[in-house]
Amino acid sequence: MDRHTGRASTRRDTGIFLLCVTLSLLALLSPPSWNRGLAGGIRETALRPLIALQRFAEEGRTSRERLRVAIAERDSMAIELQNAAAIVAENARLRELLDLRSQIPETFLPADVLHQPLPTDGQTLLLGVGTNRGVRAYQPVIVGAGLVGVVVEASRSSSIAHTWANPEFRVSAVTDDGSVLGIVAPTNREGSGIPGLEFRGVAYRDTVPVGTRVVTSGLGGVYPNGLVIGWVTGVAREEIGWERVYALRPAVNLGVVSHVLLLPSVEPALGDSVP
């Protein structure tokens, strides 16, 4: 290869590299609404077989464990149901008298979590169900232990959820006894890069003891009330005379979540529009 051809090749390689970098930067800077349509389209066409393959693999891996857990839960439920019917009826009657809506919806949609080996796995989750099963944006995502996040994008056979570790995640929260209201947001715990949660906006006069359970307040129209978010582990910082920010231990470990439940939107109209 002569010197001129070599130089031309190197220039072409550099040009291609710069073009790819420019396209990437344009994608980074473009509005999320543009990206969502493009990403959804690619997921439903070129990547659909690969997502189906991974869903199949996840089902195969977890089926035995799920069966064992399901049998154990069914046995426990059978015992609890002996007394539950009367309590449920009494609760419904009291809520009706107080004109309160049901605390947590009774219908849900199960979904497999398709993890990716990336450091950002856990901030967003790819779910193996989509609009063909009735998934819509703004559906809360939970597991038995508590709140995982919210669906932000749904395409035909898969959807994307933002978890509590996502920098954009916010949820209106209240302590278990209903005395202290605030906003829960993610944070990097003690600068370690490990995601944690903070209970913000707590008035300076209010004190929340360590170990207090924090749940969703139901305000905002996205999450129903009563979903467990985490437990207070201490004061993270103080704005003197104004507010205290409490550190929370999240109820859900996102690294081990393999199966989630999607609750229906609290406000059905929310699912019609994506921000």
Added chain:
Amino acid sequence: MSRSRRGGRPLWIVLVLLVLLHFYVRPRIWPGAGAPDFLLIALMVLSLRTRPGTAAVAGFLTGLVLDVLMPVRFGAGALSHTVVGFAAAWGRTVFFPDNLIVNGILFAVGTLVRNLLLLIASGSGVIGALSAFGPASLAQAATTALAGIAVTLAIRHRVDFRLDE
């Protein structure tokens, strides 16, 4: 530029196998943090055997796939994989890619650099980006390096698809 083949199977069969490993075998065996990234291995294997321009395009497409599957910030994956692919292809003239240990180090460094760039481009901030050197990321670099060495050993004398300069 001439394309030479010294017998054996074409590289694309290896790449398809790595994609299947990524989407079928990995979720069944090791779904959690620290799992080897077979898509990154596929990108590095390709990058060490092609021109930097081709590697940059391959990196861009690989990153785009991951952006679609896990869009914390769309474009972050494309940017990080483009840089890693281009750098790996450019660096093969310097780093003797036929040496197994050097190959392993390249796979590990490629994983760490990809993770760092991905976190920075995702808007994780300086503190968040430091998790690219946290236990999970280091474990992933190690497992990716081991898996990459295994792949290199497996294809060493069976696949040769190099674009000569």
